[in-house]
Amino acid sequence: MIRHLLSAADLSHEEATLILDTADEMARLTEGRAVKKLPTLRGRTVVNLFFEDSTRTRTSFELAAKRLSADVINFSAKGSSVSKGESLKDTALTLAAMGADGVVVRHSASGAAYRLATSGWISANVLNAGDGTHEHPTQALLDAFTLRRHLGDLRDRDVVIVGDVLHGRVARSNVLLLATLGARVTLVAPPTLLPLGVENWPCEVTYDLDAALPGADAVMMLRVQRERMNAAFFPSAREYSRRYGLDARRFSSLPEDAIVLHPGPMNRGMEISADVADNERSVIVEQVTNGVYVRMAVLYLMLAGSGTGSAGGEDAA
DSSP: OOSOBOOGGGOOHHHHHHHHHHHHHHHHHHTTOSOOOOSTTTTOEEEEEESSOOHHHHHHHHHHHHHTTOEEEEEESTTSGGGGTOOHHHHHHHHHHHTOSEEEEEESSTTHHHHHHHSSSOOSEEEEEEETTTBOHHHHHHHHHHHHHHHSSOTTOEEEEESOTTTOSHHHHHHHHHHHTTOEEEEEOOGGGSOTTGGGSSSEEESOHHHHSTTOSEEEEOOOOGGGOOSOSSSOHHHHHHHHOBOHHHHTTSOTTOEEEOOSOOOBTTTBOHHHHTSTTBOHHHHHHHHHHHHHHHHHHHHTTOOOOOSOOOOOO
16 A cells, blocks of 8 residues: 655545554554464565664664564664765665565655665665654654553644654654644744644644644643754753643643653653653553554554565666
């Protein structure tokens, strides 16, 4: 069904629902079993091509592929030919020669996954595991899967997303996917942490967190990505936490059945307090578990029965 997964915007309501339903089935088939492996992708080769460090995401994709019985190759830019100057094209051609059926790519440059998928260098299916500040579609899918498990149908549900929208790719993918699934999304952030053009996204935008929380079915806190910041986007960590952190007082203003999400890793005490992170209505650990089911579903729908070859295509550089 899915040739590539590069953006949450690529998915129709039917396609997104199919992935989430398939993830439900993956969970049903593996939860509670001593042997969690399924034979679905036996003989397929999945390459995790990570130009950025991300132990959590890479491990999740590796576990997902192995549970489907695929062969997995982990390719890290550090210590590889990439660190010696090899281009994305040369790396892609090498992977094609290895017989890769699917490539999971994470890159610091926005658009790198799209380039890999459309260049003709490789005929494998490409899955975007995060490109620059652009998108992270499987994170949005696992968040939607988690929301759906707790809230049911997401149509007309209110989801508040709070934090560093400018430097993160999670917010954009979540806004696009949740809008496709019929949810109402409100972004909350200081003006300095909102990207240009955010007014054209299918969501509401506010600077007032306290006003947004009382009607929320779910609130998602985003990590402040200080490693991507080269300027002062807010006066201090303490000031940010005071204005935009989810603490016990703000948590108490949420409806009684509202849940709290965070894509991780968390800055405890900054965007979220420890007592809220560890509350029973926090589903942050559950998101990690659900990420494996969702990535199993995407890999299955991309690779099961696909006729992808492994030879590189025409030079499109």
